[in-house]
Amino acid sequence: MRSSLFILGFFVLGIFLARFNLLPDALLEHDPTLPALWLLMGLIGLLLGAEGKLTEILRTVRPKIALLPIATTVGTFAGAIIASFFLVWNIADCLAVGSGFAYYSLSSVFITKYKGADLGTIALISNILRELFTLLFTPLVVKYFGPIAAISCGGASTMDTTLPIISKYAGAAWVLPAITHAIVLDFSVPFWVAIFCSL
Amino acid sequence: MLAAMLLGRLCKGRLPIPFLKAAINGAIFLLLFLLGVAIGGNDNLINQLPTLGWDALLLTIFCLAGSIFASVLISRFFKSR
Numbered sequence: 001m002r003s004s005l006f007i008l009g010f011f012v013l014g015i016f017l018a019r020f021n022l023l024p025d026a027l028l029e030h031d032p033t034l035p036a037l038w039l040l041m042g043l044i045g046l047l048l049g050a051e052g053k054l055t056e057i058l059r060t061v062r063p064k065i066a067l068l069p070i071a072t073t074v075g076t077f078a079g080a081i082i083a084s085f086f087l088v089w090n091i092a093d094c095l096a097v098g099s100g101f102a103y104y105s106l107s108s109v110f111i112t113k114y115k116g117a118d119l120g121t122i123a124l125i126s127n128i129l130r131e132l133f134t135l136l137f138t139p140l141v142v143k144y145f146g147p148i149a150a151i152s153c154g155g156a157s158t159m160d161t162t163l164p165i166i167s168k169y170a171g172a173a174w175v176l177p178a179i180t181h182a183i184v185l186d187f188s189v190p191f192w193v194a195i196f197c198s199l
Numbered sequence: 200m201l202a203a204m205l206l207g208r209l210c211k212g213r214l215p216i217p218f219l220k221a222a223i224n225g226a227i228f229l230l231l232f233l234l235g236v237a238i239g240g241n242d243n244l245i246n247q248l249p250t251l252g253w254d255a256l257l258l259t260i261f262c263l264a265g266s267i268f269a270s271v272l273i274s275r276f277f278k279s280r
Contacts, residue, residue: 010228014235019245023236036233040226042203043219049207050214064276071269079265083258097255098262121247125255126262128238133263135231145267148277152270153263161230164223 011132037160044164048172065177069184072152073192076101089119092199097123099192101155101185102130102162107193114197130155134162142169151178156185 017023080098084091093115100107104127112120134141134154141150147170154162159182167175207214239245 006228010232011235014232014237015239016235018236018239023240032233036226036230040223040230043223043226045203046207046214047216047219047223049204050210050216050219051207067273067276068270071273072266075265075267075269076262077265078269079261079263080258082265083261086257087254089254094258097258118251121243121251122255122258125248125252126259128234129255129259130263133259135227141267145271146274148270148274149267152266155266164227 040164041160044167048167048175051172065180066184068148068151068177068181069188071148072101072155072181072185073099073188075152076155089122092196093119096193096196097126099189099196100127100130101157101189102127102134103156103186103189104128104131106189110190110193111197114194127155131157131161134158135165138162138165139169147171147174151181154178154182156182156189158182159186 076098077095080094081091083098084094087094089097096111096115097107097119100111100123104124107127108120108124111123130153134150134157138150138153141153147166150166150170151158151174154166157163158166158178163175163178163182166178170178
């Protein structure tokens with residue numbers, strides 16, 4: 001939990017520094033998140049290789065891993081449908097936002113294009129929040145609901161941004177299921193978003 | 200990432216693992232900091248945050264609750280591990 005608060009602190013610091021123009025403009029013009037992500041992926045790769053956990057990970061590949069993305073999809077859609085009863089947006093709108101599965105860049109661009117900027121912004125915020133929740137609360141989710149719940153919360157982000165946190169708290173054995181889960185969801189995002197936007 | 204895994208495998212035993220773990224933590228902090236910068240630097244997003252933010256938050260909570268519920272249901276199949 002302490003490291004989660006630490007991470008949140010860095011996030012809030014970033015917002016405030018950018019808000020009050022305390023950063024060099026170059027940082028905003030050239031989005032540096034992607035290189036930072038590569039750095040992170042490279043370091044995780046190095047660690048996995050150096051610890052010799054590759055064989056352990058590969059041994060855990062089982063067909064039932066396919067249950068993970070199915071559970072995430074069904075659970076997310078059920079949640080989005082229930083949420084639509086409390087919001088001005090209809091069921092298809094809510095499902096479109098939910099089917100971003102934390103893949104905020106793609107889903108918000110899609111939804112902005114087909115449903116307008118308001119729902120697009122909701123999609124952006126909602127899916128960023130999903131990723132943020134996973135980054136911050138994975139230790140707690142693993143503790144109370146288990147590693148699968150943490151992977152499910154991460155949606156399509158469990159092969160990049162939230163992978164380190166999942167590998168740290170759920171254990172290295174869950175790295176490959178997390179990646180498989182994210183790849184399946186990743187491919188399904190444009191498909192679902194397009195379907196729900198055309199309803 | 201695969202290339203890095205291979206490199207790590209080849210250098211096995213010669214890489215300082217505690218250092219790698221610390222570097223990963225640092226990289227996570229950096230990434231979140233940069234995500235904050237991207238959001239804070241987007242005026243549109245900050246201005247609309249109060250109105251659209253609540254809808255988004257409610258949707259996210261329900262989607263996450265649904266995901267957690269569904270994953271708890273399937274986790275029985277993984278217990279044998």
